[in-house]
Amino acid sequence: MKHFTINHLRELESESIYVIREVAAQFENPVMLFSGGKDSIIMFHLARKAFFPAKVPFPLMHIDTGHNFPETIEFRDWLANESGAQMVVRNVQDSINSGRAVEETGFTASRNKLQTVTLLDAIEEMKYDCAMGGGRRDEEKARAKERFFSHRDEFGQWDPKNQRPELWNLFNGRKNIGEHFRVFPISNWTEMDVWQYILLENIDIPNLYFSHEREVFERDGILYAKTPFMQIKETEKVEKRIIRFRTIGDATCTGALDSIANSLEDIIREVAATRVTERGGRSDDKRSEAAMEDRKIEGYF
Amino acid sequence: MDKDITTSAYLDMELLRFTTAGSVDDGKSTLIGRLLYDSKAIFQDQLDAIEKASIKKGEDYINLALLTDGLRAEREQGITIDVAYRYFNTPKRKFIIADTPGHIQYTRNMVTGASTANVALILVDARHGVIEQTIRHAYIASLLRIPHVIVCVNKMDLVEYSEEVFASIQKRFMDFSTHLDIQDVRFIPISALNGDNVVDRSVKMNWYEGPTLMYLLENIYISNDYNQLDARFPVQYVIRPQSNEYHDYRGYAGRMASGSFKVGDRVRVLPSGFTSVIKTIDLWKESLEQITAPQSAIITLEDDLDISRGCMIVNAENGIQQGQDIDLMICWLGEKPMIPGGKYVVKHTTSDLKCMIKEVKYKVDINTLEKDFENRAIGLNDIGCISIRTTKPLFFDSYRQNRFTGSLVIIDEATNVTVGAGMII
Structure with a gap:
């Protein structure tokens, strides 16, 4: 008997859609992090596919370092407008102004690390209980051990030695008050998968x-x-x-x-x-x- | 990565998930490093980094095992803490490796990696042959019903590529695996360090006429790995657009756990038991004729029924079991031992409910595979057979028939931590 099979890209798509819907079902106030990069763009595309013809039932959030290329910001605003999604923006500059974060100085100064302060403050301020991110396990060795559903304590911290086992497609998003989750719907995608998918689905970047x-x-x-x-x-x-x-x-x-x-x-x-x-x-x-x-x-x- | 990769070829690739199990020092990291290296999944900067690290450690050759080195905490202790996922592809397939450490918490990690795998690679050190850990790994592969097992007899270079050594390990494995339920098992003599029979055929083992490991991974038939017969669609989320254009739209979002549905199929909705007919299968702006596991989509029905998350849509004539008293094999993952009589949360497909542990029937001694009816205390990494009673009826198949409607996890109510992996008998 010849069986119907789906190719690996459609299987990854189905897995990511499943994960995104689990987030919408298991959490009260989730948010999807958006950077303007291709990974968060396809993650958002998958979210739209997961709920269409309904709208995506959570907002997007951009942690803006203030050091983005203008093209990134233009694209972000265009996408929010085109999709009708709510786009929350929080600025690292505000964290610096309020003294929560301190600007690095010198030639290698970067606001990359400061984003964490703004992100954690925003999660607390908006009472988000889950933040989805476009991290992929093939990107970096610390990410290779990340779960789809990653538990964070009340300080927003990750304990690599104490992660919840994740079996079959059963994702445990239960938590205590004050804790939150990071969820990575495209964990199993590689850089090549992302590009091929952008081409296949004709996604704007x-x-x-x-x-x-x-x-x-x-x-x-x-x-x-x-x-x-x-x-x-x-x-x-x-x-x-x-x-x-x-x-x-x-x-x-x-x-x-x-x-x-x-x-x-x-x-x-x-x-x-x-x-x-x-x-x-x-x-x-x-x-x-x-x-x-x-x-x-x-x-x- | 393949340089001639074209989009049409890329879209024709299947996905194969495999797990690797071995004990400390039997060359698992080297084997994975070899697969990644020989399939060109390693980039120059990664190679430079491990070359630097190898020199720093005073090693004479580039240590491929360092490619799979993860966290600093692990490098400091020279161990692997957790399941790590790796990716590579050949023109035929994309591979996801769940790389599980072989020592402490071995069972917990291996069960996690095994739960979604098509193939288990079990490494055996040719010098040591089948040891207790091999038996444990094979047992877990069988318990989790990984469809294919490949036993890699590694370090053949250290036993002078001896056919006799290989044959005796094969025989020993077959002898004890008759007690197990492994559907498909293959043996390959390899040297991960030198690359014999990993990607390229070994010139030193002409007596071996079987395929190389890579050939097997690329060609092993996996289309039957999903249950194709029993259509099961657990409802994840109800789609109500509340817009003018889709005013009356009511769709059920989910992922096909097994089998398939076509538009026009007669279906039964659980727990209500009402039947209806599939009106549309939607994904994004297209309407599909059919949905097959493991696809995600949205199903709409001809009749207006009360359906929410936790319901399941199944084929009308195909019986699914239901009940509140359930027997299962459990693998305990929690630090705290299981409390007989204790109450826990159960996650099964898309439903959450509570259960009580009624009875531990026996514990499995995973070194001898004997059932222990005397000492029935279940702690971390133990495997046993238990009975639970759930607060509401569960709709399930046996795990043997269906890995997704036959599995559940048990969660500690106080800490919210996943403490048990259950396979319904």
Whole structure:
């Protein structure tokens, strides 16, 4: 007997939709974190698919470092408008102004780490009991051990040694007052899966992912965009190059790459041929061997 | 990663989930490192990082095992704490590895990794042969009904690639596995360190005529792994758009646990028992003709019935069991021992209810596989047979028939922690 089978991408899609619906069913006040990057874009697309023709039954939230590329912010506002989703924005600048977070100084200054303060404050302020994030297990070794449903204590912290076993497709979102969950619906996707899915489903993404001309400079082997948020050393040469971004985050820690890929097909070919991991261009991960683990324990995305 | 990957080929890939089990030092990390490395799932910066780490540790060669090294806490102690998930693909399939540590909390972790796996890889050190841990791993694979088991006899290079050693391990495994319920078992002699029979055929073991591990992983037939007969659709969420365009729309969102439904199929809704007919199967802006496990979609019915989360839509003529007194095999995952007579929360498909532990019938000695009727205290990592009574009727199949409607987890009401994994008999 020839059996009907579904391909792996549709199986991943079904799994993610299932997880997102479990969140909507098990939590009273969930939120979906949105960064403007491709992972959160497909996560939101999956959420729309999970509930259509109804609207997504939770808001999106963007923790804005103030150091985003303008294209990211434009895209965020366009998507919120196009989908009719509620978009909550919380600013790292406000956390700095109120003294909750302290700005880093110097050439490597970044607001990446400060986001955690703003995020945890927002979760407390809005009384969210679950925050969905677009983290994938293939991204980084600390994420390889993350559950779909990740329990956080009342300080928003992650205890890698004490995670709940997750069996079959039974997700345990029970918690005590004050605790919350982080849920990662696209845990099992790889970078390639994400790109193929964007192509398959014809999903809009910011232009930053496609090849364009931009003023850039090189530092520690990483190509950065020239932005008002970064101090450039005298020895660093700013030049115009044809580049694109492989990941999109804060402009101060997102590396660009020389690329002429200006269609999804070209990007897929480029991703397939590349010999460097996606986060290889992320200086936030390069701070130490356990940079991600440390940030996750504190409550990072 | 394959350089010629095209979108059409990529969309043709199947997903295979496998779990790896082995004891400390039998080369599991090296084997996974080898699979990732030889399938080109390793990037240059990862390779540079482990090369640096290998040199720092004073090792002579690049230690592939370091690729699967996770948290700093683990590196410091040189152990693995938890299930780690790894990904690679070949042009044929995408693979998800649930890499489970072999020592402390082995049972808890292996059960977690095994629950969704199509294939279990069990590693045996050729020098030591079948040991207690091998028996334990095989038992768990059988208990969790992983459809396929591949026994990798590793470190063949250290036994001079001897056919006799391999054959005797194979025989010993087959002897005790007659007591188990493993549907499909294969044996491969390998050397993960040198790559023999992992991706490339070994030139040192011409006596072995079977497939390499990678060939087997790429080709083992998995389409039958889901129960295809019994249509089961646990309702997760009710979709009521409350918009002008979809004023009367009432859809039931869920993921097919087993079997399939077509538009026009006669169905029964549990617990009410009312029957109706499938009107549409919707996903996003398309209408589907059919939904098959493990797809997610939204089902609408011809009749207006009272359906909410926790209900299940099943095929009208196909019997599903229901009851409040349920016998199950339990694997205890909690630090605190199970309390006979105690009350716990049960999660089964999309319903949450409470239960009481009525009786422990026996405990399984997982080293000898004997049933122990004397010492029936169930603590962390113990496996036993118990009876529970639930506050409301449960709709279920036996785990043997259906991994998704036959499984449940038990949760401690006080701490909300998942403490037990149950397989309905």
